[in-house]
Amino acid sequence: MAWATSALTQLAGAVALERRGRGEGIEEGSLTVDGPKLAVQTIPGLQSQLVCPGDVVSAEPGALRGRGVVERADGKLVATTCGVVEHVNKLLYVRPLKHRYAGSVGDVVVGRIVEVQTDRWAVEIGTAQLAYLHLGAIHLPGNVQRRRTDEDTLRIREFFDENDLISAEVQKVQESGELALQTRNSRYGKLQNGVLACVPSVYVRRQAQHLVNLPRVGVMVVLGNNGWVWVCAPPKVAGSGRQETINFSQMDVRYQKVHPDMRERISRVRNSVLCLVGYGLEVTPDSITFLYERSQKLQLQAWELLDTARCESAGLVESLVAATQSTEH
Numbered sequence: 001m002a003w004a005t006s007a008l009t010q011l012a013g014a015v016a017l018e019r020r021g022r023g024e025g026i027e028e029g030s031l032t033v034d035g036p037k038l039a040v041q042t043i044p045g046l047q048s049q050l051v052c053p054g055d056v057v058s059a060e061p062g063a064l065r066g067r068g069v070v071e072r073a074d075g076k077l078v079a080t081t082c083g084v085v086e087h088v089n090k091l092l093y094v095r096p097l098k099h100r101y102a103g104s105v106g107d108v109v110v111g112r113i114v115e116v117q118t119d120r121w122a123v124e125i126g127t128a129q130l131a132y133l134h135l136g137a138i139h140l141p142g143n144v145q146r147r148r149t150d151e152d153t154l155r156i157r158e159f160f161d162e163n164d165l166i167s168a169e170v171q172k173v174q175e176s177g178e179l180a181l182q183t184r185n186s187r188y189g190k191l192q193n194g195v196l197a198c199v200p201s202v203y204v205r206r207q208a209q210h211l212v213n214l215p216r217v218g219v220m221v222v223l224g225n226n227g228w229v230w231v232c233a234p235p236k237v238a239g240s241g242r243q244e245t246i247n248f249s250q251m252d253v254r255y256q257k258v259h260p261d262m263r264e265r266i267s268r269v270r271n272s273v274l275c276l277v278g279y280g281l282e283v284t285p286d287s288i289t290f291l292y293e294r295s296q297k298l299q300l301q302a303w304e305l306l307d308t309a310r311c312e313s314a315g316l317v318e319s320l321v322a323a324t325q326s327t328e329h
Contacts, residue, residue: 051079051094058085058092066093084202101126101201101226103179107170108210110191110224111181113160119153121160123168126201126226129178133160133168137182139189165191167211167222167230187211191222192255194232197270199277201227205284212285217292218262219269223283231270233262264302268292271305278308279320294319 051057056076057069065071068081069092079085083094103109103125111125120134135148138159160166167188168181183189210223213234222230233256258266272291276283294316295305304310311317 050082050084050097052082053080055079057094062090064091066091068094068096095202097202098200100128102177103127103131103170103173103226105170105173107206107225108167108223109170109181109226110165110167110196110222110228110230111226113162113164113166116157116160116162119148119156121156123166123181125179125181125224126198126228127177127179129176131170131179131181133166133181133183135159137171137180137184139184139186160190165196165230167191167224191230191232193235193258194220194230195266195270197229197231197273199227199229199273199283201225203227203277203281203283204229205282207284209285214269214285214289214292216289217265217269219265221269221285221288223285229270229273229283231266231273233258233266268295268302268305271302275305275311275316276320278306279317281320290323291316291320 055078056072057079058077063077065077068079068083069077070080072078077092079094081094081096083096086093086095101109109125109131111123111131113121114124114130115122119136120132122130123133125131135152135156140146166183168183169185169188170179171182172180174180204223204225204227206225207223210225211220212223213220218234220232220234222232224230269288269292272288272295273283276287276291281287291305295302298314298316298319300310300314300316304314305316
């Protein structure tokens with residue numbers, strides 16, 4: 001992208017990478033191609049190193065190579081795919097920028113019911129194969145704790161039906177890669193009164209909270225680790241808040257008519273998420289709130305957040321870069 005190149009280059013900082021040459025005039029360890037310098041930029045907000053195939057990602061002795069990394073004849077580790085470099089102790093691997101979500105235990109995901117089977121639901125969450133939510137792993141209305149019976153099996157469509165959007169947690173990852181979901185916590189379940197935004201999963205990291213009420217906005221956001229972000233009107237707490245604790249909250253989620261002001265806020269938050277991803281920024285409650293409030297101060301309409309030229313001319317890009325730079329420092 002051509003916008004704010006110098007600002008982003010300064011934001012990325014100096015990175016110690018070796019580019020593999022594609023012709024004459026390129027020296028080992030140099031980022032110079034026929035005069036102009038190439039800046040290997042990080043993804044602002046992700047604070048990780050962006051690499052391309054052929055880049056030397058590490059020359060430290062004792063580094064263990066993971067997926068996306070091979071060892072060269074001189075002992076240096078070279079990336080084999082485009083992505084961000086991740087370090088886990090001495091293990092070094094490259095996480096692809098665009099790939100299907102794989103899933104891990106404890107992830108909060110947003111999915112769509114695609115098939116109702118005998119005692120479980122098939123759920124599309126963006127993985128290579130469908131995930132499954134079993135009847136025994138759901139939260140019954142009224143927080144009833146009991147065994148599932150044949151009567152529950154006959155009434156399975158009353159809980160979730162085809163095309164229902166749900167939030168769930170990854171309970172188990174099978175050896176085949178199939179994911180088992182659960183919605184036993186009452187915070188999970190059917191999603192209504194909102195809109196869905198689908199982004200690459202790399203932009204949604206593990207966070208302290210994935211089901212967040214944005215206090216200064218008045219909108220609830222479900223940040224799925226699979227890259228599916230649900231933006232909706234905040235659900236009411238059943239029992240006038242008497243069952244609200246730090247780990248449990250019985251939500252009264254039902255269809256209701258959303259007034260125009262709330263619709264505008266939901267649309268602005270949803271477009272803020274897509275705008276952040278368009279500029280390579282991580283999706284967090286803080287970044288969403290900042291972009292939401294900044295766009296209002298710049299008098300940008302909600303739909304204008306999806307227009308790169310309008311965002312650039314209004315100065316939104318410079319504000320994002322400056323805010324990200326101050327956060328990283």
